Amino acid sequence: MGKFPFIVTMLFFLFGCTNESIHMPNDYPKQKSDVINTHGSIENIEQLDQFVNHVKSEKNAEVRIVHYTIEGDPILLDLAYDGKIIQAKYDNTLDQFGVGKIDKYSCESISKIETETKTSYELDCGGQQEEILHFDYDTEQQDKFDFHLKYGFNKKNEVDTVNQKLIKDLQNGEIVAVSDFQFGRNELNQIYKAMILANFFAEKKLTTSCNKEPHESYDLTVWINGGERHFEWSECDKSKHGLQMKKMKNDIIQVIQENETYKSLPPVKGSYE
Incomplete structure (x- = not known):
């Protein structure tokens, strides 16, 4: 297992006859700029694309990815780039079934990888590739x-x-x-x-x-x-x-x-x- 013990995955193959509203916990103040993945429903992916582009251009940037568990708890991944290094903060303290800790890592780069059937976002942290989000369209x-x-x-x-x-x-x-x-x-x-x-x-x-x-x-x-x-x-x-x-x-x-x-x-x- 890598540094981030979850992969933010868009589980579209689970989509059935469910048109009900997805449970969103009230104790997390959702921000307009958050990249949110809720059981296969994603919002604001353009914010992550913008972050990737800013890193390539060596411009300061920040982004937050929020992954909701099946139980409706948010797991947070904050990325901050200062023009040289990406500081990554993984926070699962709001996950009632998580270990309740915050981990921080330094990463050199982030990449967006697209194929005919999948798009993934990966951090390079000390030579180790860490997938932080992917979605399939096969x-x-x-x-x-x-x-x-x-x-x-x-x-x-x-x-x-x-x-x-x-x-x-x-x-x-x-x-x-x-x-x-x-x-x-x-x-x-x-x-x-x-x-x-x-x-x-x-x-x-x-x-x-x-x-x-x-x-x-x-x-x-x-x-x-x-x-x-x-x-x-x-x-x-x-x-x-x-x-x-x-x-x-x-x-x-x-x-x-x-x-x-x-x-x-x-x-x-x-x-x-």
Whole structure:
């Protein structure tokens, strides 16, 4: 076992028909900048990415990672970089089943490692690599992963992996439909990763209202293992959750538009603007 006796893991394969709120203890004052992992639901991963970038640029930076146990207790990992060394403080004193101690370590660097199926964050502490957080997006490891996305003006564009359907709106009154449409495995992994980074397992406050005409709207249903999640929002939603979903939508559409079948379709011929 390394210096940190836990690995902050995103256990998405455990996700079933659970849409209930995750228990969050009241005795920990959650901060907006905390990177939080709660039983497979992650928030603010961009804060950790920013910390990694600051270390690479030799800029002072701090970040806190909060990992919640199954019982709902927080385990804290504070990282502080002074331009030379990363000071790491591991604190499990709030974990009722932990050993109740604070450990401190000095580390030389931090790295983000991405593959086609996994992203991990590792500290280099005296030549020893310590994984402090990782998340997987290998769809082959899931019992089921399907989604139905409707997007664009009047949501006329569609991708439906359940019925293997692809619809492109040419914006001149015509649409083009493809049956037996399928993504490759790596494409599905990229889409799953985009959803994970948007923390789509968490409850979200989104709005479909928009004072702009015409405007783009989005409707997304995801089936993962035994669970189902559904979201609707518009391009006018500038809330934190709306911006998360916007980035996710953009990443998914990029995968769609780079698909060879999609690229073979006729180009958009009109405009709603």
